[in-house]
Amino acid sequence: MLDFYIFINLFFRGYYPRGGGEIIVRVPPVKHLNPINLVDRGTVTKIYGRAFVAGVLPYKMVKDMASAALRCIRREMRDLHVNIQTVQEPKDGAFGNGSGIIIVAETSTGCLLAGSSLGKKGVTADQVGNEAAEILLRNLRHGGCVDEYLQDQLIIFMALADGISQVRTGPLTLHTQTAIHFAELLTKAKFTIKKCEEPNTENYIIECHGIGFKNKNI
Incomplete structure (x- = not known):
């Protein structure tokens, strides 16, 4: 794992498309x-x-999103405990109107995979909850250690690391393929991709010989 820490202070939540949130990282x-x-x-x-939910949106939407997500997950994972917190954001802690849901699966080895969805005009709360759950389940089916949205985010760290990195993923996204292409061009790190021969799954090992970049200022 990467040996560094990130500290985040959340002061104000903002919502798509207007934004307005405030954090310090x-x-x-x-x-x-x-x-x-x-x-x-x-x-x-x-x-x-x-x-x-935040702003003028009703709390009932939260219950509907969580219930729909739970029903979807239960169709494939009947015995696992699922805890989805339902929240009405305080008016002094959020800017504008917004709704959404994020669902995280944690594994015995510490991997975290997630699915999420934002509410939007013309889409019911049930549909939002279902979409988040389906994204999570899709990322659990492939057997990888990261979800499709984390894949490409790790590439630059693998390229800069001091040693050989390996990450098991699901099918490679276009973002990941693009990130590998430019990481190799910019850093001269070398990536290889190998398909895992396991039944009923489609996952890959991304391996990188990092360049061992050193911070000369410390």
Whole structure:
């Protein structure tokens, strides 16, 4: 895993498309990045999430999103405990109107995979909850250690790390393929992709020989 920490202070929530949120992010510098090793997903141990509404939107939408997501998950995972928190954001802690849901699956090896969806005009709360749950389930089916939205975010860290990184993913997204292409051009790191030969899954190992970039300022 990457040996650095990120500290985030949330002061105000903002919602698509107007935004208006406010956070402060602090990232202490490090001398170098250790390689990533995410190849053993383990088993899913718990699922939890957060459904929210803000502004003038009714609290009933939160209940509908959470209930729809739970029904969808239960069709494939009957025995696992699922805890989706329902939240009405305080008016002094959010800007504008918004709704949405995020659902996270945590595994026995510490992997986190997620699905999320935002409310929008013309889309029911049930549809929003279903979409988030379907995205999560889709990312659990492929057997990888990261979801489709984290895939490409790890590429630059793998390229800069000091050593060989390996990450098990589902089908490679176009964002990931693009990130690999430009990471190789910019850093001269070398990536290889190998399809895993496992029944009933479609996952890949992304391997990278990182360049061992050093922070000369510390």
